[in-house]
Amino acid sequence: MASWQRTHFCGELRETHIGQSVTLNGWVNTFRMYPDQVFIDLRDRYGITQIVVESDRPEFFKIAAEARSEWVLSIQGRVRERMIGSEKKHNPKLATGAIEVLAENVTVLNRCPTPPFELFSVPQEGQTFGEPELANEDLRLQYRYLDLRRPTLHRTLAMRHRLNKVIRDNLDAQGFFEIETPLLGKSTPEGARDYLVPSRVSLGQWYALPQSPQLYKQILMVAGYDKYFQIARCLRDEDLRADRQPEFTQLDLEMSFVEMDDVFGVIENLTAEVFRRCVGVTLPTPFPRLTYSDVMLRYGSDKPDLRYGLEIVDVGDIAAQTEFQAFKGALETGGAVRAINVNAAADKFSRKQLDELAEIVKRAGGKGCAWVKVEAEKFAGGIEKFLAPPIQVQLRQRLGAKAGDLLLFVADKADIVCAGLGTLRQHLAGVLKLYDPNALDYKIAWVIDFPSFIWDDEEKRWAANHHPFTAPLDGDLPRLESDPGSVKAKAYDLVINGYECGGGSIRIHNPDVQSRLFKVLGMTDEQAKARFGFLLDALKFGAPPHGGIALGLDRFAMMLARTTNIRDVIAFPKNQKARDLMTGAPAPVDAKQLKELGL
């Protein structure tokens, strides 16, 4: 062992170590200088230990006095109790506060320039490390290795490690095999935009990086590996969001001889253990199962945040009795009129703020939002004059309204009403603080009974809502050709606190059904064979009934870490333009490289 190597960690020493000779390695967290003493708080992953360097060792005192934030030091010394004379001078804020290390040797392992932004600040009560006010994110991403020194990020990455470990242990115990699948694969035309990789040995031809291991995992089922999982990197060349990165990590999973309940059982077992072991929260199982049509109506979203109420209520039948043109017009063209009762909020919104609510609905595609305040006897303001007393009575009853409530209405095509009120609901919950974003408060549910198809108005054809191998509900099969829009799928999403954290389906294993489904999608057998031939071939060779799911692990980590920014849970994330500000990727390459690839 080299003389500078550590014998202990910086968070380790206690009164029991007093008198021992130790060596600590770490970064200078803070320093306090005196004419005859230098105090250095030395930091590593495990904590902080105070180092004292005294002037009776001038050669080391000089080095210590020069040391600055984030220098890397090795301190050899003796552990002693913090005393002045015979009086104890412990620091109760530090786990190591009873002791300090009197330096007998100081080695500078590396210097560090003044960091471009602050990494540490005053610790909060009960914390070893203090979080500074965060610098601009682009600066922090450029110096990611410095930003990653922040204890919050250490904790998050430690938590992700535990998440992966729990997943592997749990699925192993449930009988799953972890199997890797290729990164270099074949582009499949539907779905997200592919990242492409040129082939050097087959000039002019391209691999695609996987959007998910979907096709491979189904083939593994054909091959008899009846419980498969993989912690898989997936790549999609689409625009980024606060919860979306171009490369992200899925827990990909597939099982044979199963129906939906079997997948739910495995995932509920796993998810409950993840939350118990990562954040100490017990989730009640089984998770609630909500239908797509139900959540769209009540929450205006297929991934509702169930931590708060503010449910949407259909008032179309009552609105039809009014002469209010905005209501009548929407209903006459087959639309809907729905409302939210914002409890006790009548006085919380100024006229200007109500206009802002209308703006939010407009941004969601709507024409605006009508409002009315509820008083003891009657409604007031907004569209009150369009609502005759008997209408008011009905609305009051339907919406459970009492004096002081604020009623918000949106009238439009049904999907716009959902989007408008859904967005409004989220906004209101934030503004009215109906939930605590920092609390260990998790509302988790399955959303089921998704439509199999959605109508693509541009291409004038039915498109697969999930993917073209998703099995329709058995009872809906007879309507596959006659009424595709009414067919529901054996597809399911796992929704946590308003985030889609997973999705999957039971797959079609019957070639006849698969063929019928391709026809609905406007694909001939030949076209289907050209696109998915290898999978269709494989499915012919004795495919078992199978199904599975993929969980978005980055989003899971966001939930566990209680952040709304996916970059907080990824060690080296990309910015909104999909750039890595630390490495500078993407970047031009040498002409020679391009030439080799025939580009």
Place this chain on the structure above:
RNA sequence: GGGGACGUAGCUCAAUUGGUUAGAGCACCGGCCUGUCACGCCGGAGGUUGCGGGUUCGAGCCCCGUCGUCCUCGCCA
């Protein structure tokens, strides 16, 4: 591609809404200090207000363009 917010010292922010020499805290440098622990005290240095143009007697502030960052719609089977 559309909509929105932001860009002032190394960092976080301010600048009485167009008016004198653009300030503060932290960081940095120097000095003082025998027990600090966010040490304290004194002093100092540090600015093309993202960039380019325009309006004006006068622009950090208004207008146009551009670059960058974030949020969002489209997109994400």
